[in-house]
Amino acid sequence: MANRCTQVLLILLALPALAVPLACLIYLLMRGLPGFDSSLFSLNFSSAGFDDKHSVIPQIMGSLALSVLSCLLALPLAIGLSLYNRLYAGPRSKLFMQHLLTSFQSIPPLVYGLFGLLIFVHFLGWGLSLAAGTIVLAMIILPVLTLNTIHAIERVPQDYTDAARALGMSASQIIWHVWRPRAWRSLLTGLFLAVARTLSETAPILFTATVFSGASWPDSLLSPVTSLQTHIFYLAQEAVDENTVARAWSSALVLVTLVTMFSVIAHLLNKRHIKHG
């Protein structure tokens, strides 16, 4: 009887946690799906705009460019930091580094955005640009990516490392032949989660990289971009006619689909990682 009560209580507690996002998703599908038409994904665009006729392809490309470039920038740094942590840092340095990274994770992205605005946009004079947005997003995901890589390397059994060291293998050989085959899947999982995270960030790129109209595909790293996140933000705030509001919902659905896609890939990789030990 006591078990039954506990079970019911836990279900009651879990229900809101599941029901609220599920309700959001259903509502998003209801509002977003009717706006899905050929014009939404039309490749015939000159620049991004804000009416119900404009394609969201420039925004999708802008969001993906910011995400992929920031991950490409953060990944080598994360790998370098985690290898330093594993190979050379003493116990105190390791602990300090892990505390520091955890603290960095809890800094609101808005603060990174402000930092990027002051340093890259104003001080260095880059203006709103792909480069500034990329660096700020890379700064946001660097702690989470580094901690994930540290854990991925730590999960490689110590016996393997010891056996390889006893054979006289160098640090680089151990990294490549012992750690990489065991850790890459976990590392990739973290990378896809980081892409999903960058796709969810709005405030930092609003300050550093994106414009609302007049841009399609950036000519250089110093050109501004448009992104789905800021597009939705602007449409939701400024749109007055019904069709444009519907376009905002459709854009939101596209963004959620993209984020979900990367999360699902990460989940599948993680499942295979657990299966293969």
Added chain:
Amino acid sequence: MDKVTAATLADHAANSPKQAALVRKIRIEINGLSLKRAGRIILNRLNLSLANRGITAIIGPSGAGKSSLLRCMNGLVNDWQGEIIIDGVASKQWPCGADALRRHIGLIAQKPTVFPCSIAGNVLFGIRGKQRRQDNGELIESCLKQAALWDEVCDRLDHDAQTLSVGQQQRLCIARALAVKPAVILLDEPTASLDPRSKNKIEASLRGLATSMPVVVVSHDLDQVRRLGGHTLFMCDGKLIEQGNSETLLSTPQRVETREFFQWSMCDCPTDAEK
């Protein structure tokens, strides 16, 4: 205890002039070796000399510093005080660094660790660069034969090494260590938790190896030490207490600590591995 100079060759190697000629000339001098871990003394100004032996067994109670001694010699542990001189060269100044030292002084751990790849891949695991890309069929065969494993795996070299039994995995680890051509092999309780048949096979392999290179074995099994013959060192509290011919030391120990240890061992006290 003052520095003790060891005999020149292992008994069985010295018995045959041909075999003695095959024994690699290597001399390891350990002077005042000390090691601390978390404030605890693991090795206490240890003095020892190993020269061109066949098999040298190291026995002693748990926590005597036997495994740590092997790890210091192999270079896996580097924060020790004192001197380890190998063929006249201080190990910390070893040419080409610590990795080269570890290839020179092979170490096989108590727990067999095979990598998640084929049997042949495991044998060649420590070989990298140009040599890896050559045809290494003969090397694989010779290492597996020396480790007394060839007959059991010759028809399935491409099979996953993790499907082998624990005893076979341990012999594969020996073959893997031999593939990098070490001058001496150190084994840390290689037969702990193995069945008698696997023990016999590993002992046979060690006796074979000892004809061509010095073999140092940490063991808790006094019967095994007797069977392996050669030379035996007794360690306690990080110090070398006594050493001598295995048969003589096991039958007529001179020191009180050694006698007490043998009495304990006869009571079947648990080994490090069992703990």
